[in-house]
Amino acid sequence: MPKLLLQSLALLMIFGCATSKKEKFDDYVFQTKKEKNAYIDSYNNALKLWNVPYVEENIKTNYGTAHIVIAGPKNGKKLVLLHGMDASSTMWYPNIKALTKEHQVYAIDFLMEPNKSTLTSNSLSKEEIVIWYNEIFNHYKLKDFDIVAASRGGWIATLLATQKNNSINKIVLLSPAQTFEFIDKVGKTSAALFLKLFPSEKKFGKTLKTFSTHPEKINSVYKRQFYLANKYAKSNTSMLKMLPFSDEDLKSITNPVFILIGDHDVINSEKSIERAQEFLVKSKTKIVKDAGHFLSIDQTKEINQDMISFLE
Numbered sequence: 001m002p003k004l005l006l007q008s009l010a011l012l013m014i015f016g017c018a019t020s021k022k023e024k025f026d027d028y029v030f031q032t033k034k035e036k037n038a039y040i041d042s043y044n045n046a047l048k049l050w051n052v053p054y055v056e057e058n059i060k061t062n063y064g065t066a067h068i069v070i071a072g073p074k075n076g077k078k079l080v081l082l083h084g085m086d087a088s089s090t091m092w093y094p095n096i097k098a099l100t101k102e103h104q105v106y107a108i109d110f111l112m113e114p115n116k117s118t119l120t121s122n123s124l125s126k127e128e129i130v131i132w133y134n135e136i137f138n139h140y141k142l143k144d145f146d147i148v149a150a151s152r153g154g155w156i157a158t159l160l161a162t163q164k165n166n167s168i169n170k171i172v173l174l175s176p177a178q179t180f181e182f183i184d185k186v187g188k189t190s191a192a193l194f195l196k197l198f199p200s201e202k203k204f205g206k207t208l209k210t211f212s213t214h215p216e217k218i219n220s221v222y223k224r225q226f227y228l229a230n231k232y233a234k235s236n237t238s239m240l241k242m243l244p245f246s247d248e249d250l251k252s253i254t255n256p257v258f259i260l261i262g263d264h265d266v267i268n269s270e271k272s273i274e275r276a277q278e279f280l281v282k283s284k285t286k287i288v289k290d291a292g293h294f295l296s297i298d299q300t301k302e303i304n305q306d307m308i309s310f311l312e
Contacts, residue, residue, distance in 0.1 A: 028064075028112065028119040035232050039114050042225035049093035049219055052100055056116070061135045063124060067116035068136065069107040072100030078145035079103035079311070080137075082153030085177070086229040088115040090222060091150070095296050098304035099148065102312070106145075108136060110153070114229040126241060129156060130163055143167045146311050150174040150296060151267070155242055161253045162245065171257045172307050174295045175265050178242045180250075180272035201227055211293040213264050218297055250279035258284045258310045262291030262298060284310065 030036040047054075047069065054071040069089045072079075079099060083091045089107035092099070099105055109115035111132065112123055124132060133156070137145070146169050149157035154176025161168055173179065204227045208215040218226075259276045261268045273285045286306065291298040 028123075029114050030232055039225070039228045039232060040116070042221075042228050043088060043090060043116060046088075046090035046093065046219075046222045046225040049090065049222060050096045051093075052097055058116070059136065059139050061132055062121075063128065063132050064111055064120040065118040066111070066132070066136050067109040067118075068140075069109075070105065071096060071107075072104040073102075074104055076100070076102055076104040077311075078140075078142050079105045080142070080145055080147045081105055081107040082147060082149035082156050083107070083110065084151030084153055086113050086233050087150070087226060088113075088229065090225060091296070093219065093222060094300040095148075095304055095307070098308055101308070103146070106136075106140060106142070108133070110156070113233050126159060130160060133160060137167060144169045146170045146172075148172040148174070148307060148311075149176065151177045151293065152242070155179045158245055158250075158253070161255050161257070162249045164252075168255055170311055171255050172310060173257060173259045174303070175261050175268055175293050176259070176272075177267050178244055180259075180275040181244055181268065183267055204230060208294075210266060212298055213262070213290055213292045214298045217300075218294075247279050250275065251281070254281050256282040256284070256310075258286075258306070260286050260288055260295055260303065260306060262288050262293060262295050264290070264292045267293050 027036060030039065047056075050069075050071065052071050054069050057068050057070060059066050059068070067089075081089065081092055081099075083089055089109050092105075092107060096105065096107075109117040111117045111119040144167060147157045147160070149172070151174070154173040155178050157168075157171055157173060158176060158179050160166060161171060177183075205215070207230075208218065208223075212218065257276070257280050259273065261272055270287070273287065276283045276285055288295055288299050288302065295303050
């Protein structure tokens, strides 16, 4: 089977498991209040793992309610966190203490998946995603701020950086998905398909082993939330538009960008590093040993040190 076709099938597996079933109440992600309440409870429990003072805020936008978790010194450099697919802002629990030493952090829940942001429109286009994040940046008057982004969040951060006159300073990309190349190991990512189609905690465990070299490090409280997110997520075909950026798009980014990729990542390969080095004007790259797609958990101490050093 041609590689491009395999890549397209993999995208459908991970991003395109859409549902046409009529929702039982007015919610983009969840079909019942029971589902939503169970997930929100798990989110609240996982957020306690941050173990630093934080506040949660909801702001109204043109496309729905944006949920933001804010932590760190008010006079610190501003830092936006963009999480991976279905991971929510709670995923930063291994990193938040290090990141909030010098930064005031704004962790934003992405609208179109399980978390505390709520979409009230149709699924967003690339252009609308940019508008939505800029609404949040403008609300908080964020200027000259940094971004740390993981997986799909990395793709979003790159999209934001391609926009002219953006207010972003430095960017850290942790194994960005579909940013520099198509999914590297198509066959291995099929575990995500079976999890979406037939959710079970056993299949979820196998999926974690695919994406992490040290799944035993994942806190059980967070693991529960992440499982429910994968169980209830209504991924949509608009995610098929999440394609690698062109050479010209990458060349247009003038921000300093630090790309970190695990040596066992199923999403990226050394090709991602090569494209970043070739087309980004100010790039720094690193392949992290004994790490998979979940860099921030697999090698927490090293990643924290690398991020802080780059942002300083």
